[in-house]
Amino acid sequence: MLRWLIVLVAAVVPALSGVTAGHAAPPDVSDQDKAFLVGAHQDNLAEIQGGQIAERQAGKQSVRDAGRKFVEDHTSLDDQLKRVAKKLGVDLPSRPSEEQQAELRKFAAKGGTAFDRMWIGAQVEDHRKTLDFLDKEVSTGSSPEVKNLARDAKPVVREHLDLVTSIQSGE
Template sequence: MLALTMTPAAAQAQTQAVAPVQAGVTATQQSATALHASRQDAAYLRAAHRGNLAEIEAGKAALRESHDRDVRGLAWRLIRDHRKLDARLRGVADRLDVRLPGSPSAEQRHDLRVVLSRSGHRFDRAWLRLQAESHEHALWLGQRELRRGHSQWVKDLARDSAPVIRHHLRAVRAEM
């Protein structure tokens, strides 16, 4: 009855005043669900983040060590794309309140040190093999997340990352 007696401007003002409250409820509901990442979702986010960090570091190493124009071009692409993938991943991890590691795993760092112990053509071949293995592992992680994950945000991330990772894997294999 009150709404019928209001002027259109007053009714619009009341609607606009209610909208932020409704938006606040929605944000509160989302943050409440954000605190409940499954073990699988959190494990995927951490592993994929470490993989992105490892790819970025490996790309930088190739830019420093390789004299092969194609390998260096591929390294630039990996750095650029994995930074983009990781930026999106960090946003999802923040929403789900998942703490991410600050560096690649000890195994990933060791594998890169082994590659860096080589030089010239041997470095390039070892670097490309490492990239192939890393990207194959990243695809496997994503497939496992799609099968076992619970968060739609994380599953979307895994699904949307797969074409980029497959493209990298094809490019790496073409150089081998």
């Protein structure tokens, strides 16, 4: 009877604590880390969709090329982010925020030079904000994996900002 009780306790306690035969439960993820993952994912989705619109509707080849680059880079960044979110048990939304969707609709309604000016101006502002968002996560986030995502994304976002700033100054 005692042996049976010991076996039962040995089986039940790890299950109740989230640990099973050699597998640790996902580490705790702060609300800030979760918000970062959700926000960064939505930013990536918006950049991918905006880049696709730029590829179709931009007037200048440089803007179409920037759109294609954004699609490629943000798809790659988002693939990494989704892997970390899954590992940490963070659910991600399936589309950009309502505000981002409204901005995408505005882009979709424009074409040529009008599109170029609107999209490039928005990209300069958005990428500056994104750098601040990444810096905040790197300096005050709690999950090393999420902080690494933010740290790894910074050079890509900086490159995008430099690209759109140079396009803007060339107008």
